[in-house]
Amino acid sequence: MSDAQVAEAAVKPLGDDFHRKLRGVHHLVFNTDDMKMTIDFYAGVLGMPLVGAIKVEEGVDRGNPKFPNIRHYFFDMGNDSMLAFFEIPKGAKPRGDRDAIGTMQHVSFVATPDVQLALKARLEQHGYECDGPIRTSPGSQSIYFYDPNGIRLEASSAPAQGDNQQIMANRRMTKAQARLELATLYDDPDWIERAVTAFRD
Ligand SMILES: [Fe+2]
CATH class of the missing domain: 3.10.180.10 (2,3-Dihydroxybiphenyl 1,2-Dioxygenase, domain 1)
Structure with missing residues (x-):
């Protein structure tokens, strides 16, 4: 994306259905200190195949743990999304x-x-x-x-x-029920109405 495209996207109204353009989880990442054990569990017991196995190159900073050349492995958790792990050196954290x-x-x-x-x-x-x-x-x-x-x-x-x-189709909570709960959090009727828009009537 060019700087101009980024600037244009920032001012473009997203609309109430913006969340429908998101598609759930791309990958979740946890830490382990034993990648072999983790593969045996996720691939061997849960049946989520290993689909990525890399080492983080030195000097890379994308939010990864700050250890040189640590493993970063990925498992297929179904429906085109992944569960991943970093392998932290034993005793380091x-x-x-x-x-x-x-x-x-x-x-x-x-x-x-x-x-x-x-x-x-x-x-x-x-x-x-x-x-x-x-x-x-x-x-x-x-x-x-x-x-x-x-x-x-x-x-x-x-x-x-x-x-x-169908996860969202199974939601049962109504706007009225949600309003009662939200009033215990922040008792401002306008704020509550904005918060309950996605609940069913
Ligand atoms: Fe839960």
Whole structure:
């Protein structure tokens, strides 16, 4: 993009449906200190094939951890998106707290009900604990487990939707319900009305 194109894009109105031009996650990135173990889990147990395996070149600064030549590997998490890892040298960083501010608390994969049960069976076969399926909201259920790095994972499905999971179509919360909750956050009716536009009537 030229500077002129960037300037033009900045002033162009995005419209209310701007979010529809986004298409979900390109890749999520976590840190591990054991890439081999991580491959064995994601590719071997969860069935997400390894689709990228590089080392970050020295001197590169794209938000990557500041260690020379560390591994940066990618797994296919379905529907054209990837889960990735950096491999931090052992002992170079403390173990993270997923409940700390600004950290990733957990990731939930979209699954069909059949895949959800198959994943649970595979996890248990390989000695990993797996809770659920547990009802999460009306019509939805999830299984919960940890990867060997201690990362909290979930696989969600709406059983009634079978093989054609439609995440947003399964939302049940109404504008009225959302208004009640949002008033506990910031009690300004104009602000609340702007915030509830995507909820159903
Ligand atoms: Fe969740």
